[in-house]
Amino acid sequence: MSDSVPRSADYVVVGAGSAGCAVAARLSEDPSVRVVLLEAGSRDRNPWLHVPIGYAKTMYHPTLSWNLVTEPEPELEGRRIPWPRGRTLGGSSAINGLLYVRGQKEDYDHWRQLGCTGWSFEDVLPYFRRSEDQERGPSELHGTGGPLAVSDLRDRNPLALAFIEAAAELGFPRNDDFNGAEQEGAGFFQVTARRGWRCSSATAYLKPARNRPNLVVVTDAHSNGLLLEGRRAAGVAFTRHGAALTIRAEREVILCAGAIASPHLLLLSGIGPAEHLQEVGVPVVHDLRDVGRNLQDHFQARLAFRVRGPGSLNTRVGSLFGKALMGAEFALRRSGPLTVSAGTAGLFARVLPGSATPDVQYHFLPFSTSKTMLELHDFPGMTISACQLRPESRGTITLASPDPRERALIHANYLATETDRRCMVEGIKLGRRLSQTRAFRGIIEEEVVPGAAAASDEEILGFIRRTGITIYHPSGTCRMGGDPQSVVDPELRVRGIEGLRVADASVMPTVVSGNTNAPSIMIGEKCADLVKAAAKVTLAA
Structure with a gap:
């Protein structure tokens, strides 16, 4: 410096x-x-x-x-x-x-x-x-021996384990290395x-x-x-x-x-x-x-659920005792919720008939938010995010x-093609099917976002248009x-x-x-x- x-x-x-x-x-x-x-x-x-x-x-x-x-x-x-x-x-x-x-x-x-x-x-x-x-x-x-440390997650959250089991129920293979011979399947992410x-x-x-x-x-x-x-x-x-x-x-x-x-x-x-x-x-x-x-950018839409039992970080973050315990876990063992990445378990899947390789990436999170990452729901929750991997839409950066x-003008041009819209809709539908498996029976109480208001494909697309955001990959x-x-x-x-x-x-x-x-x-x-x-x-x- x-x-x-x-x-x-x-x-x-x-x-x-x-x-x-x-x-x-x-x-x-x-x-x-x-x-x-x-x-x-x-x-x-x-x-x-x-x-x-x-x-x-x-x-x-x-x-x-x-x-x-x-x-x-x-x-x-x-x-x-x-x-x-x-x-x-x-x-x-x-x-x-x-x-x-x-x-x-x-x-x-x-x-x-x-x-x-x-x-x-x-x-x-x-x-x-x-x-x-x-x-x-x-x-x-x-x-x-390289500079960039790549490691396994320090904690295996029970909700994340249920997500991997749910994917297996739907026929997706277990994948312990998304950077291995094949990307397709469900497992835990590795982190830097x-x-x-x-x-x-x-x-x-x-x-x-x-x-x-x-x-x-x-x-x-x-x-x-x-x-x-x-x-x-x-x-x-x-x-x-x-x-x-x-x-x-x-x-x-x-x-x-x-x-x-x-x-x-x-x-x-x-x-x-x-x-x-x-x-x-x-x-x-x-x-x-x-x-x-x-x-180009990856676009995501999130399903949020109210859950019961252990696992949701919403409950721990919502109490002073829970926060103190999280701090102690990190200070003493470098483990616990403070080591959570933006996705603990994941799934790479094909949702469109013509896709030879996965076209959607799912990020599972053992918490749910109302607006930003700092505003967790006041009930135990979890999130399944669906992200399209290969968008056709193209945008521009201009002066x-x-x-x-003065900042550049960003025109992302999300969902500009029918393929992109269809992929996101199918991605949300598969996310819902994951939540309805036996693995989540007794865990999920209800789908909070979007809920019953988004039943048809048209309504799901409307939900995606109203709530979808970047997944930060311009x-x-x-x-x-x-x-x-x-x-x-x-x-x-x-x-x-x-x-x-x-x-x-x-x-x-x-x-x-x-x-x-x-x-x-x-x-x-x-x-x-x-x-x-x-x-x-x-x-x-």
């Missing part, structure tokens, strides 16, 4: 999130290069950033989250959907639900089919393994935690590298745009503590600011669709049509104005591809601009079929190798 900002570095990395921490840490392994990592947020000192259940307090925190919001969504009755994104070291990996899910091998093989040479599952698996410190030990699909503490990308990558003299991490540095010399990225302009500053990149600038901020910075710098840039008054440097387009202090806005219209090539280089790469979830041509933190870290790992390889070629020349 540094209060002084170098005037230049070999590599300037923008964004200390899931991918950015990996990029900066890996590049700084070479003591001969200087790396500066710019992060708009603050240092990760808040204790709730390190306790797993802390996401309930940090996700909508006034300073630790950007608290973004979409524009009115046409298919969601004009609602504006909150989009929390991390605003601290570790980025969204510091405030997320901790689930370690890579997606399906078919996702990456599809990337390769779209022209992303070097991004098939066989190509990216070594980077997943290299990043991972798997509690269960090494295997063909898992690694140990070590001995009960959250392992964000900052904890995993930056903390071990903190004493390297060639790595400087600058917090509270809000990037405003790129310094361009013709068609070359020469550095970054940013604001820190009210002062306008610049830093020069002698070799490369690497944008790792995420699916909203990375395209935003490109657009502010005049790199993007010329027509849009001209409309908002930004001089066009390079007409790159797909910047900010191809936005509101040339002012970098991606695709700086699409990687082999075609000249893509924003970055398979080497993650921005087309038409020298010395500039993008490495975060924005480069995904299609969103992976699962949570996006692990794939974003993988992208950062692979980017670092691509940069190192390019440097060797340059030196050899």
Whole structure:
């Protein structure tokens, strides 16, 4: 960490999130290069950033989250959907639900089919393994000794066990590793935690590298745009503590600011669709049509139930004694409700007839909420969330104005296709069937949300439109591809601009079929190798 900002570095990395921490840490392994990592947020000192259940307090925190919001969504009755994104070291990996899910091998093989040479599952698996410190030990699909701790849940909640039994009743296989040979089935999630503490990308990558003299991490540095010399990225302009500053990149600038901020910075710098840039008054440097387009996100709707018997955290959180007991469990054994992730048990299932692989992901939670994560129901409850894995709908990120202090406009465009609507309806219907199995007999008293008011498919869709929200996986806005219209090539280089790469979830041509933190870290790992390889070629020349 540094209060002084170098005037230049070999590599300037923008964004200390899931991918950015990996990029900066890996590049700084070479003591001969200087790396500066710019992060708009603050240092990760808040204790709730390190306790797993802390996401309930940090996700909508006034300073630790950007608290973004979409524009009115046409298919969601004009609602504006909150989009929390991390605003601290570790980025969204510091405030997320901790689930370690890579997606399906078919996702990456599809990337390769779209022209992303070097991004098939066989190509990216070594980077997943290299990043991972798997509690269960090494295997063909898992690694140990990497920076990112991956562990089993500390507690096996009885309600979560009932959920897994319910899935088995409906014919779904037991799956103890969603990142194994097959994703389909029900089981417990693994999480990015070590001995009960959250392992964000900052904890995993930056903390071990903190004493390297060639790595400087600058917090509270809000990037405003790129310094361009013709068609070359020469550095970054940013604001820190009210002062306008610049830093020069002698070799490369690497944008790792995420699916909203990375395209935003490109657009502010005049790199993007010329027509849009001209409309908002930004001089066009390079007409790159797909910047900010191809936005994808996973959409979810939640079923909530009143339950009886042990297991619901609503009851424990609702009493002073229960809270004291939770604190004691965590302090003494690093166990209990404070280690709960945003989904204890899960199910990957196919709900549409034409799906060859799971198209819906279920997150089971042993609590239920009325509005936000902080407002639990005043009765014992549980939640089954249904999330569509491969949405067809595409949205955009655009500029509101040339002012970098003004937030980008987010048009998620949820439920824009019939397939997306049908998938979500079928997902809710399967969630209900799970709740009606023998496994939940004697446990569930009633379905509270949506309840009897949503019986027909049309009524279920109405419920989804009124209540559905993001599951926090925006991606695709700086699409990687082999075609000249893509924003970055398979080497993650921005087309038409020298010395500039993008490495975060924005480069995904299609969103992976699962949570996006692990794939974003993988992208950062692979980017670092691509940069190192390019440097060797340059030196050899």
